[in-house]
Amino acid sequence: MIDFQQGFVKLAPINPEQIMPLLSPMIVDNESIVAAFRTVRDSVVFTDKRIIAINVQGITGKKTAYTSLPYSKVQAFSIETAGVLDRDCEIELYFSALGKVKFEIKGNFNIVHFNKILSQYVL
Known part of the structure; x- marks a missing residue:
């Protein structure tokens, strides 16, 4: 599992179609993408x-x-x-048994x- 305690490097919004080749095996019936973000990998x-x-691993990136x-x-x-000097926004979620x-x-x-x-979706 991904170590969420370290957090993700800053994510950039992307078009959900860009991620579909990597994500399509994971999507269930009647599930739709609301937003998608990407770091370098x-x-x-x-x-x-x-x-x-989605955490792409290894030198070749074949392990995910x-x-x-x-x-x-x-x-x-x-x-x-986001603010004037800090142009990034943040989302923090607190999960039972996982933490922040x-x-x-x-x-x-x-x-x-x-x-x-x-x-x-949460409330």
Whole structure:
């Protein structure tokens, strides 16, 4: 499993179609992607059912670890909007038996709107 205590390097929003070749074996029937983010090699995808963290491993990148975090296990969450000097926004989720999971998002991303979407699945 991915070590969430170290957190992800700053994630950049991407078009969900870019991640589908890597993600399609993991998606279940009637599951749709809400938002997708990528670092240099790793990705995080928010669906309407869960969060899927994709950790590409090894020199060749052929080994991949998938971690599924269901919204039903989220006990609390918070967001932090970008500021003038700190242009990154953050999402922190607190999972039972796992602890805090933090995602830093760089670039232009509407975290306030995303908070409403996330609230629909967590609350």
